Amino acid sequence: MAICIICRKEKHDFNDEHVIPDSIQGYYHIYKVCVNCNSKLGSNIDNTLTNHKFIEFQRHLLNIKGKKGNVPNPLAGTHILKDEPDQKVILDVDAEGKFAPRLLPNIPDFKKEAITDSFTIRIDKKDEKNLDKIVDKILERNGIDKSKIVQTKTYSEAEHPWVQTTLQIDTHNFKAGILKIAYEFAVDKIQEYFEDEQAIIISEILEKADFENLDTKVTFLGSGFDKEVLKPFEHLIEFENNNHYLILFCSKFGLLCFVNLFNTFSIGIKLSEKTSYIQDNLLVGKNDLTEKTFIVYNITELLQSTYTPLTYRFKHWFPNEESVKEFMEMQKDKDFAFYYENDQIPFFDKSGKVVYDNIDNKLILMEKISKGDTKNSMITEYLLDEELYIKMLPSKKLYAVVSVQTEQFRVGKI
Ligand SMILES: [Zn+2]
Structure with a gap:
């Protein structure tokens, strides 16, 4: 029996909890979350991060596969051509990982305008092999004899058409995903932190996946997308796009944790009012996607790795x-x-x-x-x-x- 750090109940079964989600190649595992909470965290909290548009772009760029073995296409869905708002287009990802536009078949709405003597349909060149099938279907539906029509084809080239799209960027819920990472890092590394007043509030938010009024219950430093908050650490840490960094330290404001994922999300979280947890100290966790490691450095190790002896x-x-x-x-x-x-x-x-x-x-x-x-x-x-x-x-x-x-x-x- 041990206490789960999320539900705070005595439990028998504990799972391998990825502090940094698996889908963004986290190599930091703990065994302090019960089976039940572990599965809830995955679907309620981790996904606010792993399905975030910005994370999807990074996973696409770095070719990081998800649980089902797919690299996400951050531009999945239907878009339009900028100069022809009626023309729908999708963006496929080609073998080289580049976005390749493909026009969706543009077929007149025959319910609105009945076929008189001619009609035009437009399809992408890549779908040319499907053209006959599409035409046959239209003729059949409209009761037109195929032998009575004349078909002409014209081609037009637009190698790099402007595609217009609308992206919805979550600027709120992703914070819960980052909060989980910071909380688990602190609980794992600072034994006494588990009983902290704010730690209890945070575990409750995570357990209930209750993100309403998140900003009133937890203090976040920075919007999440600006790197200003990491300035004080830039001389020690090479913030790289293909790594994640967790920085835990006590300041005069209390216990703080800065989380930097793919150098895309950078946010600080105040984990406690108390300033005495790791006095004059600093813990930096580096999740290295190339080396496939998660290494924690204390201040001495950090200085040894970054400075010559005195x-x-x-x-x-x-x-x-x-x-x-x-x-x-x-x-x-x-x-x-x-x-x-x-x-x-x-x-x-x-x-x-x-x-x-x-x-x-x-x-x-x-x-x-x-x-x-x-x-x-x-x-x-x-x-x-x-x-x-x-x-x-x-x-x-x-x-x-x-x-x-x-x-x-x-x-x-x-
Ligand atoms: Zn639990």
């Missing part, structure tokens, strides 16, 4: 001119370097006793002063609040440190 610069305090000269002389030595112990730079006190066996252990307690976070590197400064020294090689003498700057160079994005 390099240090120390600002010293010198007791006199002589000490400055001595230091500058030493800098010319080919063996000039920081003194390391066990691969770490230690901080000493005045007497040469180790106070911190790794300077990072001190820096982590200090206030970070950002000295620049650019495209290429991130510089942080720490002002020391106690008297600390490092040793320099080759003399192994102690030098007082006033402040430390760390720099990390950007090597890539995830």
Whole structure:
């Protein structure tokens, strides 16, 4: 027995729940949703996303098959020719995945206008083989003897006709699909979140598939279609069209989750008022459609994947001119370097006793002063609040440190 994260009841049977729907190639699975809720989520919530026009366009572009093995045609349905509103046209997808217009047979409405001495029908060249059948049917229906008619054909070319269509774009219900992804990611990764006041409200919305007043119950950041909301993460994440990204972090506004699907949908969701779930932390889930993986990075892993290890610069305090000269002389030595112990730079006190066996252990307690976070590197400064020294090689003498700057160079994005 375990508790289902959607209905919040004790259940025996749990299913493989795709946090990011299968039809958009989600590789993130959890086993915390009961069989019943799992099937309801699929038909009530996931489909608000997978059947969304924008998602259909992306699935079409990336050739992503659905459950039945078909790549959706986002322009399925009947359209009209722009210059001839009476001419209906459909857009087939050809073998190369391109849209190919096909005129629907244009046959006069014989109920409105009876056939006098002639009539014209128009069909697509691709349907020419069906022409005789169509004509026969019309003649039969209207009781006209086939032997008494003369048939002439004319061809006209319009290689790239303008097709006019109306698309209905859902700007509301798809949010429920994204809400589900964000909620499941948070519940899976933050144990205490399940009992959160807002988490209870969200699971109720998902269970009942009740999207009415969704915007009053849940705060969404951004319209869903603008990428502005992801700006703060652009230096870390290469938002690519064929990937999905989930970004979970605590800000002063509370627990937030940003969801980016195919780089088409980008929306933030406030999951809780509480700001303390993953303090000073960040979890990024990357669903890679090429690698077929879902990988979660914490802040350390993210920085390791995107930055070189830290390099240090120390600002010293010198007791006199002589000490400055001595230091500058030493800098010319080919063996000039920081003194390391066990691969770490230690901080000493005045007497040469180790106070911190790794300077990072001190820096982590200090206030970070950002000295620049650019495209290429991130510089942080720490002002020391106690008297600390490092040793320099080759003399192994102690030098007082006033402040430390760390720099990390950007090597890539995830
Ligand atoms: Zn359930």
